[in-house]
Amino acid sequence: MAEITEKRHKAACSSRDYDFFYEGLEDQRLMVQHCSDCNTLRHPPEPMCPHCHSVHSGAREMAGTGTIYSYAVHYHPPLPGFEMPHPIGIVELDEGVRIVAGLDGMALDEIAIGVPVKAEYLRRGELATLRFRRA
Ligand SMILES: [Zn+2]
Incomplete structure (x- = not known):
């Protein structure tokens, strides 16, 4: 506890x-x-x-695997702790539920609707988080 x-x-x-x-x-x-x-x-x-x-x-x-359902690329204003531009995606997991997460482990020209991705676990400061990369 x-x-x-x-x-x-x-x-x-x-x-x-x-x-x-x-x-x-x-x-x-x-x-x-x-x-x-x-x-x-x-x-x-x-x-x-x-x-x-x-x-x-x-x-x-x-499982941490899915496909990009939609995405947006954030250019401005700067976000503390993130490099700009910062892509964010809605990923449809293989289990059928959608989740919002960073796509900042991918090059911008790799990001497209339908691209298969896999969760990557990382820390941003004290916070444990995840982002998705191309599978
Ligand atoms: Zn129910």
Whole structure:
């Protein structure tokens, strides 16, 4: 329990709903919330299932592979800790749920809708996070 609390404090963006996600990243695992009643995956985490309205949920590890569903390239203003331009993508994981993450491990001319990608785990300062690279 003490370890979980410490990891929560390291994850500056965390809240109770997100704790399992950031704790997974600390262990280089991509965890996604699922409904305990109908099994629907959902991200970002929510307190209630949008499909069956159950409030029971768990976390399931994803393979970390998928394809670029959409993306944008951020040019301005500068973001502290990031090189510009900074590409961000919506990745559709092979399990069927979509997640927003940086694509900054890829060259801009590699980034396109439908390109297969794989999660890469890294730290940005104190925060464990992920980005996607070409698979
Ligand atoms: Zn459900």
